[in-house]
Structure formats: C-alpha cells, structure tokens
Amino acid sequence: MEYFAPKSVSEALSLLERYDGEAKVIAGGTDVMVDIKYKEEPGCLINIKAISGLAGIQETGGGVTIGPLTTIRELETNRLVREKLPVLWEAAHQFASLQIRNTATIGGNICRASPSGETLSPLLVLEAKAKLAFSGKESSQPFTSFFSGPGKTALGTKGLLTAIEVPYSAEGSRSAYLKHAVRGAMDIAMVGVAILITPDSGKNNLQDVRIGLGAVAPTPLRAAKAEALLRGKPLTPALLKEAAASAASESSPIDDQRSSAEYRRWIVEALTRRGLAQTWKAATGKEIV
Ligand SMILES: Cc1cc2nc3c(=O)[nH]c(=O)nc-3n(C[C@H](O)[C@H](O)[C@H](O)COP(=O)(O)OP(=O)(O)OC[C@H]3O[C@@H](n4cnc5c(N)ncnc54)[C@H](O)[C@@H]3O)c2cc1C
Numbered sequence: 001m002e003y004f005a006p007k008s009v010s011e012a013l014s015l016l017e018r019y020d021g022e023a024k025v026i027a028g029g030t031d032v033m034v035d036i037k038y039k040e041e042p043g044c045l046i047n048i049k050a051i052s053g054l055a056g057i058q059e060t061g062g063g064v065t066i067g068p069l070t071t072i073r074e075l076e077t078n079r080l081v082r083e084k085l086p087v088l089w090e091a092a093h094q095f096a097s098l099q100i101r102n103t104a105t106i107g108g109n110i111c112r113a114s115p116s117g118e119t120l121s122p123l124l125v126l127e128a129k130a131k132l133a134f135s136g137k138e139s140s141q142p143f144t145s146f147f148s149g150p151g152k153t154a155l156g157t158k159g160l161l162t163a164i165e166v167p168y169s170a171e172g173s174r175s176a177y178l179k180h181a182v183r184g185a186m187d188i189a190m191v192g193v194a195i196l197i198t199p200d201s202g203k204n205n206l207q208d209v210r211i212g213l214g215a216v217a218p219t220p221l222r223a224a225k226a227e228a229l230l231r232g233k234p235l236t237p238a239l240l241k242e243a244a245a246s247a248a249s250e251s252s253p254i255d256d257q258r259s260s261a262e263y264r265r266w267i268v269e270a271l272t273r274r275g276l277a278q279t280w281k282a283a284t285g286k287e288i289v
Pocket residue numbers: 024025026027028029030031032033034048068094095096097100103104105106107108109110111112116117118119155159160161162185186187188189
C-alpha cells in the first residue's frame with residue numbers, strides 16, 4: 001500500500017485521478033483503519049490532514065461553513081454550532097465516545113455515507129450543501145441529493161469534499177435530534193431522527209416542518225409525506241399520530257444484528273412523535289396531550 005500526505009486539494013485530486021479507484025482518502029481514520037484491518041487494504045492511502053483550509057467553523061453571511069476536517073468534538077464544543085445549529089450539536093454530542101469524537105471528522109462521517117451516520121439527518125433538515133472538488137472543477141450539491149446508497153456519494157472515487165455550507169434556520173425555528181441505540185452514544189444509531197420546525201408568526205400553525213431519518217433506508221432521507229401532512233396546520237394529537245405513522249411507512253429499514261426492520265419502524269414512529277411534540281412545545285409553548 002502506498003501512502004501520501006498531500007499539502008493541497010489539487011495535489012490530493014491528482015493522486016485520486018492517478019490511482020483511479022485504487023486510492024482511499026483518510027481523514028480521522030476511525031472508519032478507514034477499521035476497514036483496513038477487517039476488510040481490505042486500498043492500493044494507496046491519501047491522508048488529507050495536512051491540507052490547510054479544510055478544518056474549522058466559520059460564520060459566513062446567513063450561515064456557517066464547516067471544513068470537512070473539523071472533528072466531531074470541535075462541533076460539540078463550538079459556540080456557533082451549539083447556538084445556531086442545535087440539531088447538529090445534539091448529534092455531535094450523542095456521537096460515540098470522547099476518544100472517537102476527538103478523532104472522527106464531519107467530512108469522514110459524511111463521505112462514509114453510512115445510513116446510520118450521525119450528522120447526516122441533521123444536515124438534511126438544515127438543508128445544508130456540500131462543496132465538492134474534482135480535478136479541474138468544483139461544484140455545490142444539496143445533501144438531499146448527495147447520497148446514492150450505503151458508502152456511495154456524488155464524490156464517486158475521484159472527488160473530495162471541501163466544505164459543508166449550512167444556512168441558518170428561520171427565526172423562531174426549533175429542532176431536535178433523537179438517537180436510539182442500545183448503549184446510548186457509545187453505539188451506532190439503530191434509528192436517528194432529526195426534526196426542525198418553524199411556526200408561523202402567531203405560533204398557531206406549522207409554517208415549515210422538516211423530518212430527517214437515519215439508519216432506516218439505504219441513504220438518510222427526508223420524510224416528505226409526513227412533512228406535507230403537517231405543513232400549514234396546527235399540531236394536534238391526531239395529526240401528530242398520523243404524521244409519525246407516515247414517517248415510519250416512508251422508511252425502508254433492514255433486519256440486521258442491531259435490530260429487526262419492524263422494530264426500527266416502530267422506533268421511527270415513536271421518535272418522530274416525540275421530536276415533533278418536543279419542538280412544537282419549545283416553539284409555541286403549547287403542550288400536546
Ligand atoms: C468505536 C467507534 C464508534 C463509532 N461511533 C459512531 C457513532 O456513534 N456515530 C457515527 O455516525 N459514527 C460512528 N463511528 C464511525 C466513524 O467514527 C464516523 O463515521 C466518523 O465520522 C468518520 O470520520 P473519520 O474522519 O474518522 O473518517 P475516515 O475513517 O478517515 O474516512 C471515512 C470515509 O470518508 C472518506 N473521506 C473522509 N474525508 C473525506 C473528504 N474530505 N473527501 C472525500 N472523502 C473523504 C474516506 O475515504 C472514507 O471512505 C464509530 C466508529 C468507531 C470505530
């Protein structure tokens with residue numbers, strides 16, 4: 001296995017081009033090193049940690065730009081993320097152990113494209129975008145169309161994620177990230193649900209509702225039908241029940257060692273109900289009974 005530590009994005013991209021599918025990018029290595037040990041060794045390892053400008057969290061007009069090399073712990077301890085992107089902060093806070101959070105990067109979590117990746121459903125509800133670089137071109141893509149299957153993204157084998165652009169949510173919005181795992185944060189999510197709601201100015205109706213589901217389909221997804229059911233209406237107990245059932249039916253989980261598909265669907269329903277009730281109360285002061 002060959003090893004490179006490029007100093008620039010363009011150097012990394014030429015290596016990806018030269019090794020054409022044989023190369024593996026490594027950031028924190030918490031996924032890659034496990035794969036090398038238990039699955040297969042790539043022909044070439046490209047360590048991107050020495051590339052400057054790929055780490056850190058910066059406020060830009062109307063939002064935040066996050067470098068892909070930013071660690072999960074940096075997200076968790078950053079004031080802007082905590083105050084302005086609480087749904088992402090909650091996911092970072094419930095992410096693995098402190099040792100893993102200190103090493104794992106947000107870019108690695110995204111590019112791994114595991115359906116259970118903790119930061120993915122929060123990025124979907126925040127309507128964040130990925131900045132992608134390929135040899136000779138750059139592009140920007142919403143995360144809603146970035147993932148194409150487990151381990152598969154718009155980057156293919158020759159692209160590099162260079163930034164994550166997250167707009168601020170509308171005034172009065174409230175959000176929540178709910179993770180279900182056997183050993184809490186120490187475990188990869190069996191189900192992860194991210195909710196972001198915005199009430200109208202009178203705090204009577206749901207002006208905007210976004211529901212992101214993780215670990216229950218080949219890619220993270222937005223529960224579009226449940227969102228449409230809720231939009232423009234006040235949250236009532238009956239509507240809450242109907243929307244949560246819709247979110248569960250929009251998921252397509254698998255049976256695996258962590259859970260049966262049936263149990264996962266049941267958890268999607270329960271967490272969606274809980275997340276909507278919680279955010280509605282936080283946004284409007286009204287309790288759903
Ligand atoms: C004990 C343990 C517990 C874990 N718990 C959790 C958990 O609770 N929640 C969770 O979501 N995950 C968990 N993980 C998985 C892992 O830690 C995360 O997916 C992590 O965010 C990966 O980041 P990394 O920097 O270590 O990625 P790496 O291992 O370096 O890379 C991961 C993938 O991303 C690619 N990549 C990285 N950066 C880029 C880039 N900028 N451009 C293009 N491709 C890139 C790599 O080629 C590779 O395919 C756990 C892992 C372990 C070992």
